[in-house]
Amino acid sequence: MRRFVLLLGGxxxxxxxxxxxxxxxxxxxxxxxxxxxxxxxxxLELWLGDFDSSPPWxxxxxxxxxxxxxxxxxxxxxxxxxxxxxELGAEEVLLLGGxxxxxxxxxxxxxxxxxxxxxxxxVELTDGLTRAFPLLAGLHAFPLEKESSFSLLPFPExxxxxxxxxxxxxxxPLKATTLTLENQALGPIRVRVERxxxxxxxx
Numbered sequence: 001m002r003r004f005v006l007l008l009g010g011x012x013x014x015x016x017x018x019x020x021x022x023x024x025x026x027x028x029x030x031x032x033x034x035x036x037x038x039x040x041x042x043x044l045e046l047w048l049g050d051f052d053s054s055p056p057w058x059x060x061x062x063x064x065x066x067x068x069x070x071x072x073x074x075x076x077x078x079x080x081x082x083x084x085x086x087e088l089g090a091e092e093v094l095l096l097g098g099x100x101x102x103x104x105x106x107x108x109x110x111x112x113x114x115x116x117x118x119x120x121x122x123v124e125l126t127d128g129l130t131r132a133f134p135l136l137a138g139l140h141a142f143p144l145e146k147e148s149s150f151s152l153l154p155f156p157e158x159x160x161x162x163x164x165x166x167x168x169x170x171x172x173p174l175k176a177t178t179l180t181l182e183n184q185a186l187g188p189i190r191v192r193v194e195r196x197x198x199x200x201x202x203x
C-alpha cells in the first residue's frame with residue numbers, strides 16, 4: 001500500500017508513539033511543515049513549497065530534496081503537496097499538523113481531506129494529540145476504546161446516525177448543531193452518513 005505522511009504547517013505534538021507509527025512510511029512536507037521532520041528525526045522524501053514561511057536556518061540544516069514553487073500561485077503549499085501525493089499514487093494519507101492553529105488553515109485542510117477521500121484515499125488529520133477523519137456517505141466503523149471521547153460534526157450538513165456510544169443517535173438531519181459534540185464510546189462505534197459529509201473528531 002502506498003502510505004504517505006504529509007507534514008503541514010499546523011502545530012504538532014511529537015511523541016515516541018507517533019515516531020513509531022511513522023516508521024517505514026513515506027514523508028513529504030509542505031514549506032513550514034518541514035520543521036516537523038526535524039522534530040521527528042525522520043527523513044523527508046520531498047520538501048515542497050515557496051518557502052516563504054521556512055526560515056533560512058531550517059533550510060540549511062534539513063536535508064531533503066526540494067521542489068520550489070512560485071509565491072504567486074492559486075493554491076497553498078499544502079494543496080500542492082496533496083496533489084503531489086495523488087500523483088505518486090497515494091492510497092492512505094496522514095496529514096500531520098493538519099488541524100489546530102489557524103482556523104482558516106484547519107478548514108482548508110479538512111476540505112483537502114475530503115478531496116482525498118472522494119478519490120478513494122484513506123485519510124486522517126492529527127496534531128499528535130487529537131485526530132480527525134472525513135466521512136463521506138456510508139457506514140464507518142472505528143475500534144475505539146471504552147470511554148474514548150469524540151465529537152461528530154456535520155460538514156456543513158448531513159444526516160447522521162451513531163451506534164456504540166453513550167448517546168446513540170438514530171438517523172437525524174443535522175446542520176450547525178452542538179447535539180453531537182462530546183460523546184463517549186462504549187467500545188467500537190459505528191457512524192452512518194446517510195446524506196452529506198461529516199467529520200469525526202477524537203480528543
